[in-house]
Amino acid sequence: MAETVTAVLRLVAELLASALRPSADLLGSVARSLSEIAPAPHPEAGALVIAVAVVATLAAALYLATTVAWTLVQRLVLRRVYPLATA
Secondary structure, X not given: OHHHHHHHHHHHHHHHHHHHHHHHHHHHHHHHHHHHHOOOOOXXXXXXXXXXXXXXXXXXXXXXXXXXHHHHHHHHHHHHHOOOOOO
């Protein structure tokens, strides 16, 4: 049984590899041709990338802090309105 499963898996892998190989070669040649005709990067592009990364990081931290604070306050308020039953 295990030999049959192994054989089927090898057959499927070989079929997928042979079916996808031409598209991978085509994508590689397209990527090479695009890199040859692409314009040179702008000299200030690095600074823009860093600025966007900093702003995105700060936005994520602010979102996380706001979400945690909101959840804690919500739990405190709900526990006062709906206290846990002590049995």
